[in-house]
Amino acid sequence: MFESLPESKPDAILQLMETFRADTRTNKIDLGVGVYKDANGQTPVLTSVKKAEKILLDTQDTKAYVGPVGSRPFCAAMITQVFGAQAQTDRIRCAQSNGGTGALRILADLIKASKPNSAIWVSDPTWPNHIPVFKAAGIEMKTYPYYDADNCSVDFDAMMSTLKQANDGDVVLLHGCCHNPTGADLSIEQWGDVADMCAKKSLFPFFDLAYQGFGDGLEQDAASVRLFASKLPELVVAASCSKNLGLYRERTGAAMILAENNTNADKALGQLSVVIRSNYSMPPDHGANTTNLVLTDDALNKEWRDELEEMRLRMLRLRTAFAEGMRQRTNSDKFDYIAGQKGMFSRLPLNTQQIATLRDDNGIYLVGDGRINVAGLPEEGMDALVEAIASVL
Ligand SMILES: Cc1ncc(COP(=O)(O)O)c(C=O)c1O
Structure with a gap:
């Protein structure tokens, strides 16, 4: 049965995780995997989440099926979080999902069912898993330039001029x-310019919002979508x-779906339910129910917002400390951009050989394209890290 299958290529980031685990050096540093880490290198369960889970455990009185679109209160809370408390929700629909x-x-399956001939444009580079996800849905993929590696910033002109060549009705992943x-x-x-261009060319925006609250703040990070x-x-x-x-x-x-009118919104959610039902039938309940409590209970919500803000500010502090360390060590402003970037990741301008040397000689693990998880930067060992990176430059 399976002998004709090709060998599958392991996911590069998951493989890096395995190699890191097997490394016995005590001073090793993991800048690879995309999970938040605190000052102790742990990815803790948030206190607000723990409290919500306890409430759930004590009060949940059924494990009956939730239905394909999942928990309605969770969906309502997520719509408010993403589209804002003032949003007109009559054209918005939501289905709970597996992460x-x-x-x-x-949503890729929904697009394929609605517009089978549209291509999807993804940024170059993008999160690597975007590519297999959209390929699996049978959607043609194209890329738009996004990052100017020489200047470590967005190449907005190149992005816009490429997207101008998209066919009317194509989808743009943002x-x-x-x-x-x-x-x-x-x-x-720039977001305004992209939105105007999408309107002019009838391009369909597809937002991936995986880090709301990690950039400029919970509300600010949804400004693009809003x-x-x-x-x-x-x-x-x-x-x-x-x-x-x-x-x-x-x-x-x-x-989440924003449709042109109420009728189309219902149609889209109906089709999304069909996609879900034929795939995994219904989503798991625990995380969504916990999230709903955290988003809707005033005290838990305040506690969570404080915890989220602490994570965000810690990453900003680490960015500043790293950039400052590199500035002093290299006597240049080449790494200043790290302090101004957003979220959990940045890219270091290192080649494959330099990345391999950092791993083999110093136990410093980063992804092959130079991506670092800022939350993994060591508060205590920053000098040693800066020294190691500077030594391979
Ligand atoms: C850009 C981006 N989108 C989506 C995801 C998916 O996150 P999850 O499926 O774990 O919720 C990730 C996770 O790393 C991501 O980085």
Whole structure:
């Protein structure tokens, strides 16, 4: 049966995780895997989440099926979080999903069912898993230039001039905030220009919002989506609760649809339910129910917002300390950009050989394209890290 299958290529980041685990050096540093880490190198369960889980455990009185679109209160809370408390919700629909990835996949299937001949444009570079997800949905993929590696910033002119060549009706995947892997985001003015171009060319915006609250703040990080929602008739959002609630393994996310009118919104959600039912039938409950409590209980919500803000500010402090260390050690401003970028990732301008040397000689692990997880930067050992990186330059 299976002998004809080709050998599958292991996921590069997951493989890096395995190699790191097997490394017995005590001073090793993991800058690879995309999970938040605190000052002790731990990815803790947030206190607000623990409290919500306890309430859930004490009060839940059924494990009956939740239905394909999942928990309605969770969906309502996620719509408010992403589109804002003032949003007109009559054209918005939401289905609970298996994390952000699950939302990406079911929305991709929805697009394939609605517009089978549209291509999807993704940024170059993008989160590597975008590519297999959209390929699996049978959508043609194209790339638009995004990052200017020489200047470590967004190449906005190249992005716009490429997207201008897209066919009317094509889909554009946009990282709503905290671009993965570059940490380089658009300004609000640039978001406005992209929205205007999408409106002019009838391009369909598909937002991936996996890091809301990790960039400039919970509300600020949704500004891109909200601006598009104010200018365009339709869009979709794949939101993840993995990072901002630390719910990674609970697989909690939301697939959201803004449609041209109420009728189309219902049709789209109906089709999304069909996609879900034929795939995994219904989403898991625990993470979404926990999230709903954290988002809707005043005390838990305040506690969570404080915890989220602490994570965000810690990453900003680490960015500043690293950039400052590199400035002093290299006597140049080459790494200053790290301090100004957003979210959990940035890219270091290192080649494959330099990355391998850091791993083999210093036990410093980063992804092959130079991506670092800023939350993994060591507060205590920053000098040693800066020294090691500077020594391979
Ligand atoms: C850009 C981006 N989108 C989506 C996801 C999916 O997150 P999850 O499926 O774990 O919720 C990730 C996770 O790393 C990501 O970086």
